[in-house]
Amino acid sequence: MHFGEETFKKEVLSKIPPRNEPPLPPNWLHIEMLERFRVLQFVPIREGMNVLEIGCGAHALTTVPLAYLLGETGRVVAVDKSRWRFFEEVTSVTGVKHWIIPLKLDARELPFPFKAFDLAVLVHGIRSLKSEETMVKVISEMLRVAENVFIAESLPIANNERQRAHLELFLVKLHQHHRESLYLQSDPCTPLLQLQPERLLPL
Ligand SMILES: C[S@@+](CC[C@H](N)C(=O)[O-])C[C@H]1O[C@@H](n2cnc3c(N)ncnc32)[C@H](O)[C@@H]1O
Numbered sequence: 001m002h003f004g005e006e007t008f009k010k011e012v013l014s015k016i017p018p019r020n021e022p023p024l025p026p027n028w029l030h031i032e033m034l035e036r037f038r039v040l041q042f043v044p045i046r047e048g049m050n051v052l053e054i055g056c057g058a059h060a061l062t063t064v065p066l067a068y069l070l071g072e073t074g075r076v077v078a079v080d081k082s083r084w085r086f087f088e089e090v091t092s093v094t095g096v097k098h099w100i101i102p103l104k105l106d107a108r109e110l111p112f113p114f115k116a117f118d119l120a121v122l123v124h125g126i127r128s129l130k131s132e133e134t135m136v137k138v139i140s141e142m143l144r145v146a147e148n149v150f151i152a153e154s155l156p157i158a159n160n161e162r163q164r165a166h167l168e169l170f171l172v173k174l175h176q177h178h179r180e181s182l183y184l185q186s187d188p189c190t191p192l193l194q195l196q197p198e199r200l201l202p203l
Contacts, residue, residue: 003068008037012068012094029059029090037065039123043150048073052117052146054107054138055125058083060090060100062123067096075099077117081106108137112145120146126153 003011013033018026025031040062045051049070056063056078063078070076078087078100091097105111120142129135142149 005034005037008065008068009034012064012096015093015095016090017093029061032059032061033064036062036123037068039152040065040069040121042152043119043121044148045069045119047071049118050075050116051077052110052112052120052142053078054120054122054142055128056080056087056102057125058085058087060087062121063087063100064091064094064096066121067091067100068094070099072099075101077101077103079103079105079107079110107141108134110141110145115145115147117146119148119150121150121152123150123152126151 013030019029053063053076063076067076091100129138
């Protein structure tokens with residue numbers, strides 16, 4: 001069963017205390033997490049699934065709504081190579097900590113020898129993968145270990161014109177290579193990629 005937005009606000013977001021991190025507004029984490037909850041509505045999530053999240057980040061912004069949607073019979077293996085500062089605090093206070101397994105790893109090389117996950121997700125993390133080579137390695141690893149892959153990235157996804165052109169080129173190239181298996185969401189605010197590994201050619 002998928003829970004609605006109002007229930008998510010009541011059951012999860014309301015448990016997160018306001019933050020004192022000016023110039024950000026006190027409810028910035030709530031706003032960001034609600035955006036991730038909306039992004040995850042595009043993913044065919046079922047309760048009890050075993051999901052790998054790449055680049056979960058310090059605040060578990062995607063991890064919490066993902067875990068909530070999977071329910072306590074589900075699992076999120078949350079991977080990040082470095083940023084964990086508030087992860088424990090946020091997952092504890094929201095009540096989803098016990099079905100999340102945090103792993104400090106570089107996602108360019110994942111330690112899973114076979115397809116161990118129903119789904120792998122990367123939400124608003126493409127921008128943090130430093131080079132095209134890293135993007136290709138990380139996405140290839142996600143495809144190797146999961147049945148399905150879901151990637152979302154928001155705009156603007158780059159800090160300057162050069163980065164923007166680079167990322168656009170990469171996404172267009174990816175789309176050209178995998179036209180039939182790549183689903184590109186037309187919403188200009190949140191382009192979403194869904195990859196079906198069985199139809200992908202090697203990158
Ligand atoms: C923009 S942040 C957090 C995105 C988060 N999923 C969200 O919803 O906001 C992306 C994260 O990816 C992590 N990251 C970057 N390269 C990585 C890699 N090679 N392996 C694992 N994590 C990586 C960074 O440490 C950072 O915490």
